[in-house]
Amino acid sequence: MVTELNRIRLVVLDMAGTTVADGGLVEQAFAVAAGELGVEPGSADHAEKLDYVRATMGESKISVFRHLFGEEALAQRANSAFEKAYGELVDGGRIEPIAGAREAIGALAETGRTVVLTTGFARVTQDAILDALGWRDLVPLTLCPADAGGRGRPYPDMVLEAFLRTKAAEGVQQIAVVGDTSYDMLSGVRAGAGVVAGVLTGAHDDQALRAAGAGHVLGSVAELPALLDGPALLDGPALRDGGGR
Known part of the structure; x- marks a missing residue:
């Protein structure tokens, strides 16, 4: 059944490769x-x-x-x-949203979840991406490594910074971390996130994502709302349980 402890309230999403396609x-x-x-x-x-x-x-x-x-x-x-x-x-117009990414972010927000976008790039580059996509007002918070002490991934700093700044979750088990790389997965595991999910639209494959701690591997971020509201999470604790594809 749904409980306060297994309801994901904060979703920390990577950008390039996860919500943004940059074509290499x-x-x-x-x-x-x-x-x-x-x-x-x-x-x-x-x-x-x-x-x-x-x-x-x-x-x-x-x-x-x-x-x-x-x-x-x-x-x-x-x-x-x-x-x-x-x-x-x-x-030069060389980036675009991953198919269904904006809609997924909207769907997550509609269910009362807070979404934060993170990146390994510097702030100036992150802002350029947000401006190019018209995403400046899409989410309440975006973070780059310098916003969270400078270490970036695979450290948990940006995830924990999102937790502290948004106050959207009561504990780290109410956080979902989603990305396309092993380092995204490691940052989520190290932060103690309740859900750590990889996507296959970017740098690393299923095996690499799972080896780094992914409990779920999705075709793309477009599948995330269904995962977070699906029976695998709602019927029990939101843990890295090896579910998904």
Whole structure:
């Protein structure tokens, strides 16, 4: 039966790959950033760095560049080049909502849930995406790593910041965290979220999402309202139970 403890009240959604389709712009922007730091396209070094970028999709981008380039000055330079290139691609109309994402967010809000959008990008890039989609007023709160201490995913900081700022949930078990990457899943698990769900519209596959803690894997975020109001959650505790697809 439905109880206060198993009713999801706060939904923390990732953006790129989960609610926003960017058509591989992260890799394109990385190529620009790497080129500015002298990484030759087609080289073994470029391929190795690109593999790391793919594996760490969802992580704070500055953290990725710190790992790749070591020195803080180089990491900051790469991050600035990346954010600039990505922003220009966004401004060029290269993004669009995942099919059914806006409708899903609306449906969640209609059932009294609070929805927060999060990202691994810097605030300037997040705002560019929101502006390009006309999503500035879609949700009451959007968060980037700098809004929650700067660490970003896979740390639980943005999820917990959403919990603290919105006051929408009585406990972390009333939070659902949804994303397309392993790092999204880890952040939800580490935050103690009642529901941690992966979607197959972005970077990582079913196996990777489940290995990182996904209790549910959906075809897309469009399926989320049905999951949260379905018998698997309403008839019992909202836990990471291995349900879904």
